[in-house]
Structures are given as structure tokens and as C-alpha cells.
Amino acid sequence: MNITFIGGGNMAAAIIGGLLQQGNSPETLAVAEINTDRRTQLQHQFGINISATVADSSVNSDIYVLAVKPQQLRVVVTENATLLHNKLVISIAAGIRATDLSAWLDNQSYIIRAMPNTPCLIGKGVTGLYALPGVNASQKKQATDILGAVGSVIWCDDEIQLDAVTAMSGSGPAYVFYLLEAMQQAGTELGLSAETARQLSLETFIGASLLAADSHESFSTLRTRVTSPGGTTEQAILSLEQDNVKHALIDAIKAAHRRSQEIGHILSQS
Ligand SMILES: NC(=O)C1=CN([C@@H]2O[C@H](COP(=O)(O)OP(=O)(O)OC[C@H]3O[C@@H](n4cnc5c(N)ncnc54)[C@H](O)[C@@H]3O)[C@@H](O)[C@H]2O)C=CC1
Numbered sequence: 476m477n478i479t480f481i482g483g484g485n486m487a488a489a490i491i492g493g494l495l496q497q498g499n500s501p502e503t504l505a506v507a508e509i510n511t512d513r514r515t516q517l518q519h520q521f522g523i524n525i526s527a528t529v530a531d532s533s534v535n536s537d538i539y540v541l542a543v544k545p546q547q548l549r550v551v552v553t554e555n556a557t558l559l560h561n562k563l564v565i566s567i568a569a570g571i572r573a574t575d576l577s578a579w580l581d582n583q584s585y586i587i588r589a590m591p592n593t594p595c596l597i598g599k600g601v602t603g604l605y606a607l608p609g610v611n612a613s614q615k616k617q618a619t620d621i622l623g624a625v626g627s628v629i630w631c632d633d634e635i636q637l638d639a640v641t642a643m644s645g646s647g648p649a650y651v652f653y654l655l656e657a658m659q660q661a662g663t664e665l666g667l668s669a670e671t672a673r674q675l676s677l678e679t680f681i682g683a684s685l686l687a688a689d690s691h692e693s694f695s696t697l698r699t700r701v702t703s704p705g706g707t708t709e710q711a712i713l714s715l716e717q718d719n720v721k722h723a724l725i726d727a728i729k730a731a732h733r734r735s736q737e738i739g740h741i742l743s744q745s
């Protein structure tokens with residue numbers, strides 16, 4: 476199966492890296508990338524087929540992965556409508572609805588919307604997937620294989636859920652990095668070196684995440700186990716509760732969710 480990526484930025488490179496690591500042959504992969512410097516980088520990094528446009532590509536693909544910014548997607552799709560006709564089209568763009576993509580492609584039914592995240596770069600991503608009803612089982616398996624090359628995949632029954640996936644796991648790595656920044660800063664303010672504070676923050680996140688993944692208990696039960704009555708954690712949690720941090724985080728994810736819906740709405744009208 477030949478796969479062409481349209482847009483060769485961060486996310487495309489992460490998925491291509493995973494596919495190559497899984498043993499896909501470089502000849503089966505192609506990228507259409509508008510930026511000359513980026514094309515040179517991709518050529519050096521992967522040795523796959525690179526062209527400026529899809530029309531210039533020497534590879535005849537069965538599957539196209541749309542990996543440009545949401546604002547660029549409609550133009551890219553309509554410019555390439557003939558080439559994309561009756562091919563499996565997988566879009567990773569935030570917000571853009573599969574139904575709109577289908578409409579831009581003359582009501583084509585083979586459309587899958589995917590929402591990966593940046594840990595795909597190290598094979599630890601998670602991707603939410605949604606397929607239009609016309610997508611068949613073997614095409615769904617192809618999408619599972621492509622995104623499964625860089626992490627785990629979760630299929631959604633309803634496209635509306637993709638906005639929640641975007642707000643949670645698509646944008647989610649940024650929330651984790653934000654918390655890591657705060658922990659590291661606290662460490663340095665308490666007299667640790669930046670390097671030690673970085674290591675303590677990181678290893679605490681990794682250790683706690685692996686512990687939670689290994690456990691059947693709720694996150695709050697695991698938290699309670701750290702929180703000795705009259706101890707140190709209790710004071711930290713009290714301070715977090717007083718500052719309404721949990722609600723601030725929930726509000727933040729809801730803001731990302733609203734933006735995902737908004738992008739879909741605005742770009743549907745434009
Ligand atoms: N960065 C992230 O964490 C995530 C991003 N996404 C989605 O993935 C998509 C790509 O995001 P990134 O890789 O981060 O962006 P990026 O900016 O790194 O990559 C986009 C690439 O598309 C190229 N491009 C623009 N117009 C083009 C055209 N007409 N033909 C060919 N190439 C063209 C650009 O030169 C650029 O290299 C976006 O739609 C975003 O919503 C999805 C999940 C996570």
C-alpha cells in the first residue's frame with residue numbers, strides 16, 4: 476500500500492518515522508511539501524519520495540494523509556480533488572469535519588478523521604479516529620495500521636467525539652509540559668539546580684503515569700495513597716483546591732474543545 480502525505484511538517488514526520496520503523500519500505504511512502512528547506516530536511520531524514528506538489532509525485536498512492544494546517548486544508552483538498560477521487564483520505568487536521576472534507580471532494584465517502592499527538596514522535600502517541608459510514612473494514616484497518624505505527628488508536632463512533640479527543644490528547648501534551656514547567660520552577664525556587672529539578676519533575680511524571688497505567692484503581696485513590704493525614708501532600712492538595720486548580724484545568728480543556736468546534740464551524744463556512 477502506497478501512502479502520500481500532503482504537508483510534511485512535525486506530525487507527518489512523526490508518522491513517517493513510525494511507519495519506516497515498522498518496516499514499511501521507503502519506496503511506498505511519499506510527501507508533497509510546499510517548503511523547499513523542509514523538503515531537503517525530509518529527504519535527508521527519511522530518503523523517501525519527496526515532491527513540491529501531489530501532482531509532481533512519482534508515486535501513485537492508495538492512501539492520502541492530509542497533514543497541513545486546518546486553514547490550508549480546503550485549498551489543498553480542492554486543488555487535488557481529481558487525484559484524491561476514490562482514494563482513502565485520512566485527515567489529521569484539528570477541527571475540520573469529515574463531512575466537510577467529503578463535501579469538498581464531491582461527496583467522496585472514503586474519509587477518515589484522525590487526531591494524533593506529538594508523543595507519536597517516539598512511538599508513544601495516542602490517536603482518536605473516526606470514519607464516515609462509507610469507509611470499509613479494510614480501509615479502517617489501514618488507518619489503524621498507519622496511526623498504530625506511532626502509538627495506540629481509539630475509534631470513535633460519533634464524529635463529535637473527535638473535538639473532545641483533540642482537547643484532551645491532541646492538545647494534552649502541552650498541559651503536561653505546562654505542569655512540568657511549574658514543577659521545575661518550584662524546584663529551582665526551592666534551591667535545586669534546574670537540571671535536578673528537571674529530572675525530579677520528569678521522573679515523577681513518568682513514574683506516576685506508569686503506576687497509574689499499571690493499576691486498576693481510580694486516579695483519586697492513587698492520589699489519596701500519597702496523601703498522609705497531617706503530612707506534606709495534604710498541604711499541597713489543600714493549596715491546589717483553594718486555588719481551584721482542578722477547575723482551571725477542566726476549563727482549559729473545555730476552551731480547547733470549543734476552539735476545535737469553532738475551527739470546524741468557521742472553516743466549514745469559508
Ligand atoms: N502539532 C500537534 O501537536 C498536532 C497537530 N495536528 C494537526 O496536524 C496538522 C499539521 O500540524 P503540524 O505538523 O504540527 O504542522 P506543521 O506546520 O509542522 O506542518 C504543516 C506542513 O504543511 C506544509 N504545507 C503547507 N501548505 C502546503 C501545501 N499546499 N502543500 C504541501 N504542503 C504544505 C507546510 O510547509 C508544513 O511543513 C494540523 O492540521 C494540526 O491541526 C494534529 C494533532 C497534533
Ligand SMILES: O=C(O)[C@@H]1CCC=N1
Nearest residue numbers: 569641644645646647
Ligand atoms: O493546537 C492545535 O491546534 C493542534 C491540534 C492538537 C494539537 N495541536
